[in-house]
Amino acid sequence: MTLYDLCFYFFSIVAVFSSLIVISAKNTVHSVLFLILSFINGSALFVLLGAEFLAMILIVVYVGAVAVLFLFVVMMLDINFVKIREGFLQYMPLGILLGVVLLTELILVLISKKMMSSGLVEYSSIPNFSQNENTKDLGEVLYTDYFLLFQLSGFILLIAMIGSITLTLRTRSGVKKQNIFDQVNLDSKNQIVKKKVPLNKGIE
Amino acid sequence: MTININFLLIPEIVLILGIIAILLISVFINKNSFKFSLYSSLILLIITSFLVLLNYQDSFINNNKLFITNLFIINFKILIIISSILVLLIMENYFQDLKINKFEIPILILFSVFGMLVMISSNNLMSMYLGIEIQSLSLYILASINRKSLKSSEAGLKYFILGALSSAFLLYGCSLIYGFTGSLNFEDIYQKMSVFNNLNIGLIFGLIFVITSLGFKISAVPFHMWAPDVYEGSPTPITAFFTTAPKIAGIALLIRFLFEPFGNFWFDWHQIIIFISIASMILGAFAAIVQDNFKRLLAYSSIGHIGYILIGVVSANDSGIKAIFIYLVIYIFMNFGIFAILLSLKNDNGYIEKISNLSGLGKSNPIVSIVLTIMLFSMAGIPPLAGFFGKFYIFIAAIESKLFVLAIIGVLSSVIAAFYYLRIIKVIYFEENKENLEITLNPNTKFVIYLSALFIILFIFFQSKILELSNFVSYNIIN
Known part of the structure; x- marks a missing residue:
């Protein structure tokens, strides 16, 4: 077992387990954090494959944007995820069925070596490493x-x-805005007025 | 490492630079930015059309094989530009009355025109996809531009979600085609497939997915569900735009896609197109009968027109392509004539949309109602008017290719469709006036109305000219 294999198994096991936690965690914030963890492991797997650009894109796009967006949604909107999950048992048989179908498809792909004879253009599955x-x-x-x-x-x-x-910009009326240009351009002569205050009367 | 941009792309480049210039200037103009962007967009479109025409020769110039031009493409580009010029002419009053005179509206229309030009001159699945995306993204925004109205927002959202779905179909189809031929380029795909005797199952799936997506863009029948709601909800000038330019671009791209990469496989795709065509014609004829909203009715009628146009695609001969071109020219003028009239009629509640609101128009304003009647007769295909010739050439092309069933169904459904056009004429002339209709014709709208009326009436006299023009359209892809 080389270091390469070791890394591969480590990252893929962490990825699988963190995705399991994503769907099973009670606290939704935890789910999102584990989602980020599984994305990072996925990108590590891409690095192992020699696709470092894809790995970086995965981090920038998914971790940087999508996961943070999810986090905001989870924290800002008060969505009751327990209620959403209530129908879990109801949908379980269908989910298992879909899982079985996907699994058999994967196994079929792995055991049949005739895939190329279906007319697909042959490409090497390992990326062609250039200089x-x-x-x-x-x-x-x-x-x-x-x-x-x-x-x-x-x-x-x-x-x-x-x-x-x-579609979203609204120009509201009655909002007091600070216009720095106007403020700087004010002239002291027009703004300050000298007035004579009569005794015991004050000024209106 | 040289970036090779030759003359082929000059119109598009000038257009996009102009759009950015108009956008920047309009942002800094406070007053009348709508008017400014509207009229400068008109000028920009006219310049672009001259640049397109400057290259009017049947030359295939490839630019890294991503884009291509020939007479077919140039003619369709001109059609698209004409229809967007007409929509810019008729929109001013409407948006100013509704107080949604945002300068972005003409700019978004220009952007979608840019997308359409890219889309129909694409020679590669990737440039095709990007063109479609540019076009439809700006159309989604235009549909929901009246954000105060619930219907407009709904229209935009519906269009956006279904459009995204259709883009997914397109990409899936493209990936299948790429997987089974190993190329994204139209000519290379054609070359690779010319060794096959018949298409394998993966390529057929790819073809069907791409046809599905393009069928969505032109709102042909199994994929038409969005059209009536979106057309009803969007602001009326935008509806006028939806019924013409994107459909012309979609038809042009469909023709190019079916005849260039899949030119050898007429047998594999013709049944699909025949089905779509028959279904569109029949649904367009029957569903429009029960409508009472004018825009909804025009949506169904445009679905029907797409059905007739697809007959020309199936017949796959020179005269079919020519007939499609003539049909589209006539269709643009009929459509804009009707929409221009619709945009100048107001009652107490604002711009009218119901057919029943037209009652008594014949007495209160005879000239406008005669023009409207002529348009509707032409849409129904009554002989001396232009609409008759459009259908006539299409059916001739179908008979040349021995598609008798299609031609018969086409004639029957156009007879049924005549019913609802005539119903509107009945409302105009024979029903009592209920509301007071107010007619405001500004010079631009007047120009569009008279231009389209003259075109439709006088088409019979200069149809030989149009036929000559359409000869250039006939396409060397048809082997």
Whole structure:
């Protein structure tokens, strides 16, 4: 058993157990934290495969954005997860059935070596390690051959931004805003008025 | 490491740079930003259409094989740009009256036009997907732009969720095609498949998934459920846009997808398209009968029109493609004529949407009601008007390809569809006036109404010209 195998088994066991805890934990905050743990283990598995770019993306996208979003949802919204889980036993048979189907599919894939004869184009399952690391490889095609497509995806993000602003921005009336430009531009001559205060009377 | 952008993409690049410029300027203009962005969008679209026309020759220029252009694509691009120009012309009053005159509306329309141009000139499954996404993402926002109205928000959400589902179908189909051919490029896929005698099961699944997704975009029948609700809920000018430009782009892409990568496998896809076509025609004819909302009725009628257009796709010959082009040109003008009239009619509760609100229009405003009647007669396919010729060419193409059943069903369903168009005419002329209709025609709307009316009446005189133009459309992919 080499170090590589040891690492693989360690990370995959932790990933499997933390995903089990995700669905069984009573406290939803714990579930989300274990979800993050299983994502991190998944990305470690990608590193072992030599796909370090995918590993980093997994951490940035899933841990950085999705999991934190879940955490916010869990903490800010008062959702009663116990109530949602009430129908668990009811759906259990269906879940087990689906699990069995998936398992048999996996086993079938593993035992049948005729998969390639179905007409799928043959590709090697192990990534082709080039001299460069695959972040660099990806970058080299992304910014040259697929430069236009890269730009197009940027426009999709721009549209999403415009849309979310248009659909949610409200200009409220009656809100007192601080306008620093106006404040700085005030002239002391117009603002300070000298008045003579008559004795025993004060000023309105 | 050179980035190779040649003349092929100039219209798109100018368009997107212009959009960004308009967006930036409108953000800083406080007053009349809607008007500014509306009219500058119009100018930008006209410039883009000239740039598209500048390259009017049948040349295949590849740009890393991601994009392609030829006369078919250029003609459809021009159709898309014309229909978006028309929608920009008729929208001003409506949005200003409803006080949703946001400058983003014309910009989002431009963005979706950009997406459509990318989508129909794509030569690769990836650029096709990105084009579709750009187009539909801006359409989702446009559908829910009137966020004060519950119906508009519902329309946007419904469109968004179902559209995301259809994108998932598209991606799954693309991944299957990629897995079984090993290529994303249309020509390479064609080359790889030309050695097959018949498609294997994986490729058939891929093909069906992609057709499903494109069928959703053009709202053909088994995938049409979203259309009536979204068309009813969205603001009326946006509905006018939905019924034309995205459908033209969807049809063009469907034709290219079926004839370029899958050109050799007519036998495998023609049954699907025949089914979709028959179902669309029949549902479009029957479901519209019971509608009392004008926009909903037009939604069903557009589903029916898609059915007729798909007959042209199935017939898979030169005259079929030509007939589709002619049909779409006529369809644009009929549609915008009706919507322009709908956008200039108001009663006490605002813009009218119910058919019963039209009662007595014949007496109170004879000119507008005559124009509306002409449009409706044309939609029904009454002979001297343009709509008749659209259907006529489609049925001729079907008969040339010996698709007699399709042609017969088409004729029968257009007879049934004539019923509900005639019902509107009956309401206009023979029912008592209940409400006071107010007609406000601003010059742009007037221009659109008269232009489309003239086009529809005079089509019979210059149809040879249009036929000549459509000759260029006939496509060298049909072997």
